[in-house]
Amino acid sequence: MSELEHAPGLTLRHDYFGDPAAWKGLVDLLQDTFSIDIGIQDRFGGPDPTSMPFGYFDGEGCCVANFSAFSMPLLVNGRAVKAAGYQSGAVRPEWRGRGLYRDLMRRAFARTAAEGYELDILLTDKPALYERYGFRILPQHLFVARMPKLQASGSTARQLSLETPGDVRLIKTLLQSRQPVSSRFAVVGQMEMFLLNACFNSAIRLTALAENAVVAWTFDGATLWLLDIAGTAIPPLATILSALDVEPDRIEICFSPDRLDCEVSLEPYEGYTVLMARGKAADEIAGPLMLSPMAEF
Numbered sequence: 001m002s003e004l005e006h007a008p009g010l011t012l013r014h015d016y017f018g019d020p021a022a023w024k025g026l027v028d029l030l031q032d033t034f035s036i037d038i039g040i041q042d043r044f045g046g047p048d049p050t051s052m053p054f055g056y057f058d059g060e061g062c063c064v065a066n067f068s069a070f071s072m073p074l075l076v077n078g079r080a081v082k083a084a085g086y087q088s089g090a091v092r093p094e095w096r097g098r099g100l101y102r103d104l105m106r107r108a109f110a111r112t113a114a115e116g117y118e119l120d121i122l123l124t125d126k127p128a129l130y131e132r133y134g135f136r137i138l139p140q141h142l143f144v145a146r147m148p149k150l151q152a153s154g155s156t157a158r159q160l161s162l163e164t165p166g167d168v169r170l171i172k173t174l175l176q177s178r179q180p181v182s183s184r185f186a187v188v189g190q191m192e193m194f195l196l197n198a199c200f201n202s203a204i205r206l207t208a209l210a211e212n213a214v215v216a217w218t219f220d221g222a223t224l225w226l227l228d229i230a231g232t233a234i235p236p237l238a239t240i241l242s243a244l245d246v247e248p249d250r251i252e253i254c255f256s257p258d259r260l261d262c263e264v265s266l267e268p269y270e271g272y273t274v275l276m277a278r279g280k281a282a283d284e285i286a287g288p289l290m291l292s293p294m295a296e297f
């Protein structure tokens with residue numbers, strides 16, 4: 001018996017983002033499932049063009065299930081790795097327990113395997129779902145920085161706004177030409193999630209340093225969280241701190257800080273989701289790491 005005989009009347013669609021009604025179907029599915037609006041991406045040029053969505057649609061065109069892969073090249077210990085990320089996994093409650101998700105996962109994994117991806121990564125609050133496909137949890141760490149010696153700020157810092165077209169252009173340009181924020185574990189190129197994550201959390205500040213780096217950070221008056229840096233070169237922590245003009249009691253760096261020229265201590269990171277990986281490049285991932293919150297997907 002085919003797995004999907006329990007789900008009559010559904011049509012499988014893949015690579016359907018070119019159809020605005022189908023894209024809207026996914027936006028609605030994720031709104032209803034996770035209360036997030038990925039339709040915000042339409043303001044910035046639409047969804048990631050590397051997306052490989054697989055979805056089931058009912059007779060009314062409603063998206064009842066989806067699982068997407070996308071290209072997320074990573075730098076892992078100095079080597080550019082062809083990695084795929086998986087996201088937007090959801091099944092509407094009335095269609096659950098019939099094997100739809102299993103079917104979509106298998107299709108997406110077969111596609112990325114056929115395209116030669118050497119690493120698969122995902123974030124989930126349900127690791128058991130993916131362990132049976134060979135995914136393993138990668139423990140993440142926060143890097144607590146020793147306070148650097150501040151310098152007289154030579155660079156000009158400017159607060160950016162996603163409401164200002166010129167600022168969005170600058171951020172996009174820097175995301176396209178960025179030096180990965182870490183050589184140990186970092187995204188090489190990915191624009192859409194950075195912009196979406198910045199929209200989702202209004203506490204995130206985006207500050208341009210000398211127009212060649214954008215620092216994503218939050219500050220609660222005591223702790224500064226350094227979330228990501230999209231720049232043609234990564235400035236040292238002391239330069240960043242001097243330019244941001246804040247005096248935190250504590251600095252937590254949310255990515256591997258090897259390019260920041262600073263001393264750090266480690267703390268295990270307990271997030272709502274865990275980072276999981278599989279594939280032949282997974283063994284190359286070693287040592288303490290964190291996926292920047294701006295790259296979360």
Ligand SMILES: CC(C)(COP(=O)(O)OP(=O)(O)OC[C@H]1O[C@@H](n2cnc3c(N)ncnc32)[C@H](O)[C@@H]1OP(=O)(O)O)[C@@H](O)C(=O)NCCC(=O)NCCS
Nearest residue numbers: 089090091096097098099100101102103124125126128129
């Ligand atoms: C999780 C979810 C996608 C499963 O969809 P589904 O169509 O009911 O799943 P399937 O019937 O295809 O089951 C696939 C497998 O996952 C297992 N599974 C289902 N829900 C699970 C859960 N919450 N935790 C762990 N495993 C689960 C099933 O037992 C099945 O295992 P098997 O292949 O060994 O038989 C769906 O419940 C959902 O949309 N939940 C809310 C959103 C969510 O959590 N998405 C995943 C984000 S990482």
